[in-house]
Amino acid sequence: xxxxxxxxxxxxxxxxxxxxxxxxxxxxxxxxxxxxxxxxxxxxxxxxxxxxxxxxxxxxxxxxxxxxxxxxxxxxxxxxxxxxxxxxxxxxxxxxxxxxxxxxxxxxxxxxxxxxxxxxxxxxxxxxxxxxxxxxxxxxxxxxxxxxxxxxxxxxxxxxxxxxxxxxxxxxxxxxxxxxxxxxxxxxxxxxxxxxxxxxxxxxxxxxxxxxxxxxxxxxxxxxxxxxxxxxxxxxxxxxxx
Amino acid sequence: xxxxxxxxxxxxxxxxxxxxxxxxxxxxxxxxxxxxxxxxxxxxxxxxxxxxxxxxxxxxxxxxxxxxxxxxxxxxxxxxxxxxxxxxxxxxxxxxxxxxxxxxxxxxxxxxxxxxxxxxxxxxxxxxxxxxxxxxxxxxxxxxxxxxxxxxxxxxxxxxxxxxxxxxxxxxxxxxxxxxxxxxxxxxxxxxxxxxxxxxxxxxxxxxxxxx
Numbered sequence: 001x002x003x004x005x006x007x008x009x010x011x012x013x014x015x016x017x018x019x020x021x022x023x024x025x026x027x028x029x030x031x032x033x034x035x036x037x038x039x040x041x042x043x044x045x046x047x048x049x050x051x052x053x054x055x056x057x058x059x060x061x062x063x064x065x066x067x068x069x070x071x072x073x074x075x076x077x078x079x080x081x082x083x084x085x086x087x088x089x090x091x092x093x094x095x096x097x098x099x100x101x102x103x104x105x106x107x108x109x110x111x112x113x114x115x116x117x118x119x120x121x122x123x124x125x126x127x128x129x130x131x132x133x134x135x136x137x138x139x140x141x142x143x144x145x146x147x148x149x150x151x152x153x154x155x156x157x158x159x160x161x162x163x164x165x166x167x168x169x170x171x172x173x174x175x176x177x178x179x180x181x182x183x184x185x186x187x188x189x190x191x192x193x194x195x196x197x198x199x200x201x202x203x204x205x206x207x208x209x210x211x212x213x214x215x216x217x218x219x220x221x222x223x224x225x226x227x228x229x230x231x232x233x234x235x236x237x238x239x240x241x242x
Numbered sequence: 243x244x245x246x247x248x249x250x251x252x253x254x255x256x257x258x259x260x261x262x263x264x265x266x267x268x269x270x271x272x273x274x275x276x277x278x279x280x281x282x283x284x285x286x287x288x289x290x291x292x293x294x295x296x297x298x299x300x301x302x303x304x305x306x307x308x309x310x311x312x313x314x315x316x317x318x319x320x321x322x323x324x325x326x327x328x329x330x331x332x333x334x335x336x337x338x339x340x341x342x343x344x345x346x347x348x349x350x351x352x353x354x355x356x357x358x359x360x361x362x363x364x365x366x367x368x369x370x371x372x373x374x375x376x377x378x379x380x381x382x383x384x385x386x387x388x389x390x391x392x393x394x395x396x397x398x399x400x401x402x403x404x405x406x407x408x409x410x411x412x413x414x415x416x417x418x419x420x421x422x423x424x425x426x427x428x429x430x431x432x433x434x435x436x437x438x439x440x441x442x443x444x445x446x447x448x449x450x451x452x453x454x
Contacts, residue, residue: 084250084294086315087371093443122338123318144445151372155338159317183331206331209396213340213375213412217316220337 027056039136049127063111082121091117116143120158132158246441249294261307309356329399343378358391358427382407392422
């Protein structure tokens with residue numbers, strides 16, 4: 001399989017996601033991301049508080065049309081298993097025991113969706129809900145290893161997609177960039193000038209664990225996948241100066 | 243046994259839910275004297291119960307609540323960010339990889355293993371859902387209990403004094419901590435995993451089956 005444990009150019013891809021100006025750009029981003037991870041499909045699907053839906057992704061058009069035409073939304077265990085939830089879901093853990101669900105799965109596999117899937121539910125503001133999904137064809141063991149290895153990155157990516165999509169919601173004023181608190185700025189500054197975590201924690205008179213939590217939080221606010229990338233973003237946005 | 247139940251599914255476990263909210267009133271208002279609201283039914287509920295949290299609950303053999311905690315991702319509304327940011331150096335803690343754990347509650351007369359069982363369940367959630375850290379709000383007397391069961395949080399700060407003291411702390415869970423806590427709980431890892439799978443579904447063991 002073409003799975004990449006740690007796709008090397010995800011950072012560049014995130015930059016392009018950050019610059020996305022419309023749904024077309026999200027579509028390009030999700031195709032790139034699918035290729036980077038070497039899975040068959042990647043889909044982002046959003047349902048707003050007023051029930052509007054849209055999304056982007058790589059499912060074949062005839063599968064999307066069939067899904068709508070057959071009213072699969074009502075029997076899809078992925079939808080019922082993720083709606084109102086916030087934990088990521090391996091499709092194998094869902095309840096496929098009903099005849100309708102099994103037939104649906106066979107139809108999905110027949111349309112090239114794949115026999116494996118992993119979905120990340122996202123709760124946005126005001127009842128907004130989105131689902132970020134990867135699917136592919138491989139063995140259970142391979143899928144287990146892939147999702148274990150990439151789970152945290154995928155959870156972050158799912159949320160970054162959603163934050164971007166929220167910006168495109170009609171009538172929505174863009175959120176001001178999430179500010180970093182003075183303490184997070186101090187922590188990122190020390191890491192930027194080459195302190196390791198122990199040194200940075202010591203300088204700030206906090207424990208390494210606390211530092212990790214502050215850096216984790218800053219990383220999310222900066223839309224980054226790792227600390228190096230977070231530091232680069234904080235520098236390029238002028239949030240920290242070294 | 244441990245149950246994992248989202249707020250919108252609590253109605254399927256009426257006795258468990260009722261006794262949990264009553265035990266919370268007993269712990270937080272009666273015993274600790276916190277300024278929490280208790281409704282006409284004797285339930286202690288707050289705004290965060292309305293956010294459809296994931297409850298981790300120890301169910302006694304008679305079906306009643308023995309202990310519980312409440313989990314929410316820090317990407318949404320959290321008690322720490324809305325009420326305790328002065329205890330986190332002013333840092334608004336926000337990440338889908340950091341979840342908040344609040345309302346850690348033990349019923350009167352809960353046996354000592356219950357706290358450890360809840361911590362063990364917290365470890366299952368971390369391991370399976372990609373959670374890297376918990377940030378928790380708890381009463382100071384819990385620190386002693388956490389230490390005894392081998393899952394000590396790192397206390398970031400505390401508010402108030404005596405019984406009314408509230409602390410904010412962080413947990414992460416190493417494999418060693420996990421096995422310490424399992425011993426304290428008197429629960430085998432297999433049993434713990436079975437309870438988790440009962441709530442969230444099982445996956446075939448790697449290598450056991452090969453898909454098409």
